[in-house]
Amino acid sequence: MIEDSVAAVVRKYPEHVAISDGLKTITYCELYSQKQGYVQYLRQVLHIQKGERIALFLPNCVEFIFLFFAIADVGAIAVPLNIHLKENELQYYIVKCGITVVVTNSELLTQWGEMPSQGQGIKFILIDRLEIPRKKMRDMLSPEDDLHRSGINSVDTEVLYISTSGSTGRPHIVSRMHTNIVSGGENVAKALEITSYDRFLSVTPFFHANGFSNCMILPLLKGSTIVLMKHFSPRETLHLLKEKDITIFFGSPFIFSTLTDVADQISLPSLRFCLSTGAPLTEDLKRRFFDKFSVRLRQLYGASETGTVSIELQNQHGEGSVGTPIDNIQLKIIDDNGFELHPFETGEIIVKSPAMTKGYVDEPDLNRKVFHNGYFRTGDLGMLDDCGSIFIVGRKKKFINASGVKVDPVEIETVLLSFHKVREAHVVGMKNDRGTEIIKATLVTQQDCTVQEIIMYCKDKLADFKIPRIIEFKDSIPRDVMGKVILY
């Protein structure tokens, strides 16, 4: 299914630039040819079978893209993972997802000092040390041959496992099928009227659901060009937005806030859409951004489970709105008993979408709880106005938006409590003015303990973005009779 969509684009725009990463440019024809090399490698060297799970532990790079499409092609499942994970966190995903192959690079591996254990039959592949037979593959297979060979995948074949914040101390894994990926991309493409003339600046990591869908899949479904950034740097981003005539830019409030801070007033006449997602966008940031760049910053609302739900496309949405649902999205606001509410009444947002997951991996109880009659219960509290604009007012599920990643505080508390000097731990997020949150931990210790001891302990067990920036020691953490922490 995905392979058919890609092949159609390749046939239509063979010489169009698909990816530019500052060092090289890759046309759609070359993308296809490179992907074929990886398909051969997966099949003939790694002997990958349909349904096998392959972790992509990589930053944004061309190899990530080649590999994803090759994995899709052979009927396997790609599992993009946050590159900041520590070894024990990676181990969790290996077990939870049933990963058999981890593809990474030498640079990432050095952060652990040595190659992780290859026990349990897990293969670690260093992408920078691979030699993929590209030219040979181009000679061997034409796109037409490949099209005749396709058919291994159906619309409901799983192709992607992506991580999302959990409610039990560990992330959940969202399963996406071929049809989810393609229809999700097509929905957004229609809303934004994406064409092959568009140029995307892709800085949001592909291991994020938003980065994956909107910065990688969306442009490649329409023959657009991806200008790839490995890491976010405000000055480099501004340079590329202007010099590469970027037309579409997805980011987060943190990204847009830092761009506004470092930039002089500049004109970005090519930029058609600047879309913020991952956290609420303040009206103040929107105003400051417009004053600097004369481009309207718009909010996109979605979830890893549903794909994009709404986009603030019109200028007349009310202040604080995340826009109206895009095509093929059904959205309702319900009360605690599941009854649909009227405009201006606040309740839980539920969504039905062709891009929606069929459920979390190996979580039957949770799936029964959050999926009802084809709708997903987002856990977001919101309301609609009489024009159908959506307003988010809060969340039912508690998580911390740390560095743009939703983190369950229980996960951090669990690690803190496993330290022998800590008796009680309470973790919360504190809002900062960049639209993300700082993690604060309040601890009751059994014996003398320093902040450094806590940090060093956490560093072995948690990715850096999950380590609390503020650590406070208290004699006790006030709790109510039910043992629930009283907010202070």
Next chain:
Amino acid sequence: MDLSSREKIKDRIKRVIIRDLQINLREDEIRSMKKLDDLFGMDSVAIIELIIGLEKEFNIAIQPGYLDYKIFRDLDALTDFINKLVSVKKGSDSSS
């Protein structure tokens, strides 16, 4: 290198860390720390926040081409790096 000016730069870097990264440590608690990693999780967002804070504090521009993220994890290396940028800026200001 002038040791006293180097120490002054280091102190200002510590103040930026406390102010812009919003960590609850005093300057004297940071004093003994060589690796900034030991203070908190120095993730990519923290590094960007630190860069913006340093640019404002020292009125310098840290160009992407000069970015070596390892520098931002080591207080002494970061001090030398900022000291160099400040010296270059002083030189260009005085010649113009």
